[in-house]
Every structure is written in structure tokens, then in C-alpha cells.
Amino acid sequence: MNASAATGDLVCFAHGKESGPWGLKITRLAELARRSGFEVMSPDYRQTQDPDERVAMLLALRPRARRLVLAGSSMGGYVSAMACATLQPQALFLMAPALYFPGWDAEPQGIPPLSCIVHGWHDDVVPPERSLRFAQRHRAELHLIDAEHTLNARIELIAMLFAGLLDRVRAD
Template sequence: MNLVENLVVFAHGKESGPWGTKITHLAETARGRGFEVMSPDYSHTHDPRERVAQLLALAPTAKRLVLVGSSMGGYVSAQACATLKPQALFLMAPALYFTGWDEEPQGVPALCSVVHGWHDDIVPMERGLRFAKSNHATLHVLNSDHGLNDQLAALALLFGDFLDQVKTEIL
């Protein structure tokens, strides 16, 4: 079996699904840049650790593996880094540092970006800032809420630039 060249693996949030508005939009961006996409369905559980275990069981691999997570999916993607060893990590309003699932992610790749909304009333923007600071990640703060759905064009630009960086800097 041939190893996939470029793969983006999305992890959706607690209340959304694998092909919601944001993931569908960003998947188009990824495909347009030569990446295959995968978006597992985690909606059968609200337990973030079960979601991490599901992603690890899928064991996605590629020459260039990019994990992308939104909200609880941000936690899932970040926590999977130690095992999956992606080349890059892109998080949107990552649900990190909540009581009971507040461990610091390990193995975060050097190429890492966080996008958060100033008006996020679900995951405080300070959590995205904390993660970005701890991991020397690029941080983008948009004039938006938790869903970031009113910023799809900006997200696509940021994500497209991020994927361009993945393709030019890593291999």
C-alpha cells in the first residue's frame, strides 16, 4: 500500500458533526492544495478521551499529516500529537484546559496555528492564547464567536496559507 502524500484529518466539536459548515469549507481549501481529507464522526460520544482513542485507532498516516480540530476536536487533535506525530496542527477555538481534561498536550509539532474568536463564550480566548504561548504557535484572533462560522473566508485564507507552509517547509 502506498503512503498518502498529503492528508488533513479533521476533528469536529462536541455538538457538531464531521461535515459541518466549517469543516466542509476548509476541506475544499485542503483539496484545492492537493491534500486528501478525512473527517471521522465522533458524535456517538461526548467524552473527549474516547474521541482521542477513536482517532488513535484510525492511525492516519501520510508523508505530510495535518491534524485540524475545532473546539473539543481541538483537544482531540492536540492530544493525538504525541502518538500520531503530525507534521502540522491547526486548531480553531480549541477546548483545552477544562477541569477533568486539562492535561498539557505533548508532541505538538513546530508548525502549529491557533485561531480563536474574541467573543467566544464557550472556550475563553485566553485558553487558545495559553496553548499558543506554551507551544510557540501562531495565534490569530478574529472578531467572532466560538463557531467562527461568520469568518469562513478568513479561515480559508489562514488555512490555505498554513497548508502552503506545510508543503514548502516539511518533508
């Protein structure tokens, strides 16, 4: 798919620091997105561990769509949030987003009103308080769940929340 060509509806995923473009969560959520009529892209960012380089890579792809949804996990959550000002998505879905770390702690801009965050209470990589801070600043929907950082043990709950977000995007 040519990412710069406008499409109808598109979900653009951003994977975490230690995962890949088609890990468990992204594969499950991509399946849901496709069933809901969205095209899906999940770039491979594994060639760099620098979150700002990953943001630049996403922006260089220039994903465009009539309705664009950015979705990211961990460092991919940072990438997705930081890309909002430029890409202007209709919705943002973040899973345990790695926000507000020293050195990459800028406040994301252009966050869409339709934003949903899922974070585990037992996350020992990214403190849940970071998602609370983001949610408060951007009036985002926040779900704190009984899970660790990967959230994999609660994949069906995450899928349900993501499906609800896609339904709201399509309703607009």
C-alpha cells in the same frame, strides 16, 4: 480510504462536541485542502461526548501520511492536540480549541512547530485565554479575531489562514 495506509498528504479533521464531521468549517477547509493536493478525512465522533474517547478513536484510525495535518474545532481541537504526541503531524490547525477544561486539562505533547490557532474574542464557550496559554507554551501562531465560538461568521478569514498553513506544509 484506509486511514492506516500511508498517503502523500492528508488533512484529518476533528469536529466539535455539538457538530458533525462535515459542518460548515470542515466542508470549506476540506475543499481548500483537496484543491491543494491533500487527501481529507473527517471521522464521525458523535457517538461519544467524552473527549478522551474521541482521542482514542482518532488514534485507532492511525492516519498516516508523508505530510499529515491535524485540524480540529472546539472539542475537536482538544482531540487533535492530544493526538499529536502519537501521530506526529507536520502541522496542527486549531479553531477555538477546548483546552484546559477540568477533567481534560492535560498539557498536549508533541505539538509540531508549525501550529496555528484561530479563536474568537467573543467566545462564550471556550475563553480565548485558553488558546493564548496553549500558544505561549507551544510557541504557536495565534489569531484572535472578532467572532463568536463557532467562528462561522469569519469562515473566509479562517480559510485564508488554513490555506497559508497548507502552503507552508507543502513548502517543507
